[in-house]
Amino acid sequence: MSIFIFEDNIIQAEQMRNDIKKICHENNISYDFIEVTSRNERLIERISETTKTPIYFLDIEIKGDNRKGLEVAQQIRKLDENGIIVFVTTHANFAPISYQYMVSALTFIDKNLHYDKRNQLIKQCLIHYKKKNESEQTTDDFILNNKYTAVRVPFNEINYIKTSEPHRLVLITDKRVIQFYSSLKEVQQSDARLLRCHRSYLVNHEKIKTYDKEKRMVILQNNEEIPVSRRLVRKVLDHIKGES
């Protein structure tokens, strides 16, 4: 649980350190140390000293190099998969999407924002950091990697996976639909937690609310209905009973 600030302007860096200290104090957020540096070697070195999930505030433009922040973020990701990365930048609309995906950055903070507004954003980030550290639960991802695709989704978001065309699967969460190349058999082999309830359906049993005997359907928490095939009814029922 540590906080890193990567910034080459000494005045801004000190300002940020003080702001963060103040916010942490007010909101009862604990940390082991705050590291303020403009040298990436120093930052990378100290990652090994951290416990749990650290948070990194990175300036994108360091010493005139406007890709330095991203490079550092990529280095961090190699050592620390779960750390929270926040970019602090003067270029507000500077490459938001690609950075988010490339290093899964949490958000961007615009240096030009009004002092209060900016501190509000920093506070949100720190509260996220606090929550993540308190829950202790490392994010548990569903990962499928075959020679064609690599799909990665937090397991608890998955509702179900179904076949759409031969060898084409659709993974469904509350907010997302992902279409990729694989087979249910392959998915089942790579993640045994998913429950086969039908020839073309795999369901996340954590999402099952109830079973409708008449329609022979499993009903999910979001009220979606998934068919259950006759010969798998037994297995599905056992699973639901085992849950409750």
Next chain:
Amino acid sequence: MYVYDLIAIILIAISHVYLYLNLIKYKQMSWRLLTTISVIFTILLMIIVTATGFPEFNALLLLTFLLSLGLLQQKHGLTFAENLFYALFSLVIITIYRMILIEIIFYLFMLSPFNLYRWTGSVIHLISTLIIFMTLIISRKQIVRATRFITQSKLYNMTYTLLTVTFFILLALTTFSTNMLNPSHATYSQMGYLISIVLFLLLLIIFVISSHLSRVKLEEDQQEQLDNVLLDYTEKLEVMHDELTSFRHDYINILLSLDSAIRNENIDEIERIYFNTIAPTSKIINNKELDLFKLSKININEVKSVITVKTIEAQQKNIKIIIDIPEEINDINMPVIPFIRAISIILDNAIEEAEHSTNRKVAIAFFEIDGTQSFIVRNSSTETELDLQSLYEKHYTMKGSNRGIGLFSLKRLIEQFPHVVLETEFDNTFFTQKLTLRAIHDHS
């Protein structure tokens, strides 16, 4: 019966079924199932033919069998006429091809110094069947493409007739066991044989021509698509040029009015002109040009022009576009033409949707991580809730507009490329489409 014969017969059945399934585009059958069905069918056929003593059942049953397999595809819009055409095609082509092959190999064998044994015929039979099978597997794509082309061209009716005639001649050729037809068979078999070969050659010519024509058509289609992209691009450039001209014209007028204000030393007027008219122009210049400049990182012209055209289109509709291409892109991990089609659909939808929203924003990102490319488009939306799954159904459009059109074709398009993942997200009034293209050379 030699084991060679048995294998050959089963292989022939498999070839028929395989070609037929390819023609009707039914791809859900595994090799194991295909083999099992063919073996069972062969056994069934042998029992019926030996029990009844009518070899003509051979062809008839096979035809019925193929036709009934076609039922699998009927719900996908396969008509009976087409079904019959494909069944006849598979039946006639393979049978005559085999006939000719056996004849040729036998002839070659007679020329060779090898001795003739009783099993030689069976081996030749097997070899020719193997050749047929290999030909089918190797050139199935060309065969399917050419046949599909025939069904849509003027040659369709002629080919149909030729196939039917050949089928009946083949039927006549095999019926030597029926007493009734035996005498006529004895007289006409040689002629029937000859006619069937002639017909086969005719079919072959049609086939070769169609194969060539279909390739030409494919190339033309692709060229046309590229031309359209280019045409769009030039049009947009013209529009931009017009805008620039009118901007220049306005600017000169502003300068003139400044000129007179300065001459009169009217500082209030000068201030008014500056703040009201001149200062806002810096915004216009900044906004529009900078983002287009980022597109120069894409080094594939077709892709660059598509994104440019869509960007200008969006800007004309007063949508704020953010382009996010951090690094150079030198090639696309999939064929360029389908990629262009896919991103056109995605961008059209995004622009259309953003136009109706209050935020009026579209962000386009294109970048590569460890060889995997991501093309992401995010747009503001009017909807608060969206059923993502039904979005990809065939006739889906959102209420009251044309939005959502093309997503079904997008899905169909993507399905042809195993290494492409399509991800759709709707969160907090922002709609995101993400195409992930894995590097193809990873496959080994």
